[in-house]
Amino acid sequence: MKKTLALLLTVVLLFGICVFATPVTASTSNRLGDVDNDGWVTAGDARLCLRYSVDLEELDQASVYAANVDGDDNISAGDAREILRFSVGLEVEHIKQHPAEDPDYDPDAPTEPDDDDEITADDLPEGSKILYLTFDDGPSKYTETILDILDEYNAKATFFVIYQSNYSAQYKMIVDRGQTIALHAYSHEYSDIYTSTTAYFKDLQKISDHVYNLTGVRSNLIRFPGGSSNTVSRNYCYGIMTQLSKLVGDYGLVYFDWNADSTDASGNNVAAETIYYNSIGYTEDEVVLLMHDTNAKGTTVLALPYIIEHYQDRGYYVMALTENSETAHHPIAN
Ligand SMILES: [Zn+2]
Numbered sequence: 001m002k003k004t005l006a007l008l009l010t011v012v013l014l015f016g017i018c019v020f021a022t023p024v025t026a027s028t029s030n031r032l033g034d035v036d037n038d039g040w041v042t043a044g045d046a047r048l049c050l051r052y053s054v055d056l057e058e059l060d061q062a063s064v065y066a067a068n069v070d071g072d073d074n075i076s077a078g079d080a081r082e083i084l085r086f087s088v089g090l091e092v093e094h095i096k097q098h099p100a101e102d103p104d105y106d107p108d109a110p111t112e113p114d115d116d117d118e119i120t121a122d123d124l125p126e127g128s129k130i131l132y133l134t135f136d137d138g139p140s141k142y143t144e145t146i147l148d149i150l151d152e153y154n155a156k157a158t159f160f161v162i163y164q165s166n167y168s169a170q171y172k173m174i175v176d177r178g179q180t181i182a183l184h185a186y187s188h189e190y191s192d193i194y195t196s197t198t199a200y201f202k203d204l205q206k207i208s209d210h211v212y213n214l215t216g217v218r219s220n221l222i223r224f225p226g227g228s229s230n231t232v233s234r235n236y237c238y239g240i241m242t243q244l245s246k247l248v249g250d251y252g253l254v255y256f257d258w259n260a261d262s263t264d265a266s267g268n269n270v271a272a273e274t275i276y277y278n279s280i281g282y283t284e285d286e287v288v289l290l291m292h293d294t295n296a297k298g299t300t301v302l303a304l305p306y307i308i309e310h311y312q313d314r315g316y317y318v319m320a321l322t323e324n325s326e327t328a329h330h331p332i333a334n
Contacts, residue, residue: 030066033083033095037062041095046084053077069094118178121319131287131311131318132325133157133304134258136184136223138293139170142301146293147177149301153308155318159293160184160223160256163210171214180320182221182256183207190225194233197243201251220253221321227257229330241334256321258290259328262307264300265292272302279303280310286326287311 051057186206
């Protein structure tokens with residue numbers, strides 16, 4: 001069938017429709033339809049496209065891109081037909097006008113980075129399966145490696161950071177690499193931060209300022225050290241988690257716990273296999289996975305790619321938390 005179509009089209013082409021060529025703006029990289037990159041979309045381009053579709057011609061990568069006008073990863077007689085129709089000024093479905101052919105096009109106009117271009121968990125359709133990777137207690141010597149892995153898998157994560165004097169550069173790195181920075185604590189000392197609500201918020205303000213000074217980001221996403229269900233705080237102030245979990249909302253903050261635990265905090269350098277198997281045992285639509293980014297968690301980094309692959313293979317988007325995300329709150333126990 002494909003061959004018959006190809007033959008038919010070749011016959012049409014040979015009758016020299018190229019006289020009706022449509023001029024386009026020359027470009028260094030081939031635009032759609034301009035298979036030979038000579039600045040014109042002609043019957044010659046359609047012919048090249050057609051010959052490539054039946055293995056008669058070899059094309060370079062840019063020309064293959066230009067020939068695949070419908071973007072279906074398959075160069076077919078249909079693509080050649082569209083190029084041919086475009087070359088004689090007929091309506092086509094896929095080849096769009098080049099920006100430079102738009103009378104209002106201003107090549108010198110600055111292209112503003114559009115924050116709305118970034119897809120977040122909020123943009124996903126209702127009912128999407130989402131894995132929220134969350135890394136507590138960083139940054140660390142592993143932060144950059146984690147960022148590399150996230151990039152490799154086009155994955156997003158949330159870093160609930162503390163004050164780490166040796167890794168000042170990593171805070172901005174997290175933001176610059178398109179990941180989400182959030183607040184955990186400045187000191188992370190239970191005996192300090194959980195002595196009173198005043199002590200807690202003083203510590204939180206310090207980490208908020210630290211992150212802001214280094215990154216320009218004022219985060220309103222937080223995670224309590226030990227989670228909201230911790231009972232250690234009872235040793236320092238009875239009922240403080242009950243108070244704090246209500247108060248943070250008054251300050252415009254959203255707190256997150258987790259509904260999935262990698263168990264990488266059950267010891268130092270827990271075997272990567274253990275972290276992997278404990279991380280993949282969840283099937284909720286929204287999985288908020290607790291992990292750690294510290295110098296003692298090298299095996300978390302080893303397990304990370306396999307964890308991401310497991311969820312991506314099952315249709316999960318790997319996204320960063322937003323203030324509208326699943327909070328996975330625990331029952332308060334103090
Ligand atoms: Zn922590």
